[in-house]
Amino acid sequence: MVKRLLPCHGRFLQLSHGAHYHYLDEGQGEPVVMLHGNPSWSFYYRHLLLALRPSQRVIVPDHIGCGLSDKPEDNAYTYSLSQRVADLEELLDHLGIQQKMTLVVHDWGGMIGMAYATRYPERIQKLVILNTGAFPLPATKPLPLALKICRDTPVGSFLVRGFNAFSLAASWIGCKQRPMPRALRCAYTAPYNSWRNRIATLRFVQDIPLKQGDPAWTEVNRVADSLHRLKDKPMLILWGEKDFVFDRHFLAEWKKRFPSARIHTWPDGGHYILEDASDEIVPLIQDFVCDQG
Numbered sequence: 001m002v003k004r005l006l007p008c009h010g011r012f013l014q015l016s017h018g019a020h021y022h023y024l025d026e027g028q029g030e031p032v033v034m035l036h037g038n039p040s041w042s043f044y045y046r047h048l049l050l051a052l053r054p055s056q057r058v059i060v061p062d063h064i065g066c067g068l069s070d071k072p073e074d075n076a077y078t079y080s081l082s083q084r085v086a087d088l089e090e091l092l093d094h095l096g097i098q099q100k101m102t103l104v105v106h107d108w109g110g111m112i113g114m115a116y117a118t119r120y121p122e123r124i125q126k127l128v129i130l131n132t133g134a135f136p137l138p139a140t141k142p143l144p145l146a147l148k149i150c151r152d153t154p155v156g157s158f159l160v161r162g163f164n165a166f167s168l169a170a171s172w173i174g175c176k177q178r179p180m181p182r183a184l185r186c187a188y189t190a191p192y193n194s195w196r197n198r199i200a201t202l203r204f205v206q207d208i209p210l211k212q213g214d215p216a217w218t219e220v221n222r223v224a225d226s227l228h229r230l231k232d233k234p235m236l237i238l239w240g241e242k243d244f245v246f247d248r249h250f251l252a253e254w255k256k257r258f259p260s261a262r263i264h265t266w267p268d269g270g271h272y273i274l275e276d277a278s279d280e281i282v283p284l285i286q287d288f289v290c291d292q293g
Contacts, residue, residue, distance in 0.1 A: 002190045003068055007046050010068060015090055019077055022068035023061040023091060027053030030125070031097050032289060034060045035088070037107020037132065038204035039167040041067030041191055044106065044274060051282050055290060056102075061091055063112070065200020067191050072199075079203030081216040084108075085115040092116075100125035102289050106274070107246070108204055110134050115219060118226035127230065128285055129237045129254060129261075131246040131273050135224035136217075137210065141249035150205045160202045167192045167201055176242045176270035177277060184275070227257050235261035236288045238281050240269025262288070 003010065012020045024042055032052055034045040042060040049058045062069040063084055064077055077083070092101075102125050105113040110132025117124045137143060143151075150156035150166055159165035171185035180188070192198045209217040235258050239251050254261065264284060269276045 005043055005046075005187045005190065007050055010042075010062075013091055013094055015064075015087055017077060017083075019064050019070040019072050021061060021064060021070075021087060021091055023059060024049060025095065026058045027056050029056045030289075031057045031059060031099070031101040032104060033092070033097070033101050033113070034058065034104040035106070035109030035113045036060075036063070036066070037109045038066070039170050039192060039201045040107070040188060040272070043067070043187055044272070045104070047278050048104070048274065048282055048285060051286055052289060059092075059095065059097070061088065062191075063087070063108075063200065065203065071197050073196075074199075074203075079200060079207065081111060081115065081207060081219050084112045085119075085219075088112060088116055098123065102126040102128065104128040104130070104285065105132050106130040107132050107271070111216075111220065111223065114227065114230075115223045118223050118229050121229040121233070124230065124233055126289065127233055127235045128288065129235060129239075131240055131243045131250075131271055133246060133250050133253070134227060135253055135257075136220055137208075138249040138253050141247070143208070143210065144244055147205060147208065147245065150202070151208055157202055160205070161195050161198045164189060164192050164198055164201075166205065167198070170271070173244065174270050174272035175276045176240065177266065177268045178275065180272075180275065231258065231260075234288070236285065237261050237263045238273060238277075238284065239263070239265045240271060240273035240276055241265055241267045242269060243271040243273075246271065 010022050010024050036044045042062050045060050052058050065071045103113045114134035167189045171188045207216050209220050266277050
């Protein structure tokens with residue numbers, strides 16, 4: 001079963017719209033909230049959770065449609081950026097997380113997390129950025145053809161939901177230094193084992209905003225225009241340079257907006273950088289999170 005892949009037992013919160021939101025909540029201390037992207041799930045953070053829980057309270061949700069969370073149809077849930085931010089806010093309010101927290105974000109988790117952070121900068125202590133964005137697609141970066149096909153064509157939609165093409169492809173190309181063995185690929189794709197269970201995998205791609213009028217466009221631009229509210233927060237950027245989406249164009253934008261950030265890059269690292277370079281990254285995050293200086 002999928003839950004056996006996790007290093008601890010999860011919990012569920014029934015959100016106000018009715019869907020059940022799965023999350024991990026381990027350890028004691030200052031909160032560290034980790035947000036995954038698409039097409040992964042809370043499993044991505046398993047090693048980091050185990051490393052931090054002796055000294056921190058670690059909270060890792062599965063976005064609705066992902067991991068062990070409910071996977072409702074479109075008539076029961078709005079698969080939008082704004083709704084995902086609302087889900088996160090409801091969870092953290094339910095858990096009483098009002099004190100300053102560290103956010104760890106990857107892929108779509110960056111957009112969701114930074115949307116929350118720019119609304120409540122007073123709640124944010126530190127930020128850890130892993131191959132993600134919090135602004136529109138850089139002008140110098142074209143949308144990769146594979147994403148365009150998945151986002152905009154019936155064929156792409158059928159491949160994603162009928163054959164799990166997006167999740168399978170990510171498990172093959174997401175790691176460059178240490179390609180995933182078969183068992184690990186199966187773990188990443190396990191929650192997305194049917195047409196019904198792949199709805200969020202597709203909806204995330206379809207929610208990528210490219211122009212005014214796209215559903216997420218207004219919120220993405222609000223976040224981009226509000227990032228300056230976080231300029232004084234300590235930030236650690238850990239980046240795989242061979243990510244075919246979040247590449248040097250995105251990294252350059254982070255550097256421009258946060259020139260004081262601590263940055264470590266892996267020239268041969270891929271999108272799933274926490275898998276590719278876990279032995280190096282986990283200690284770096286530990287030191288950063290626990291540093292009282």
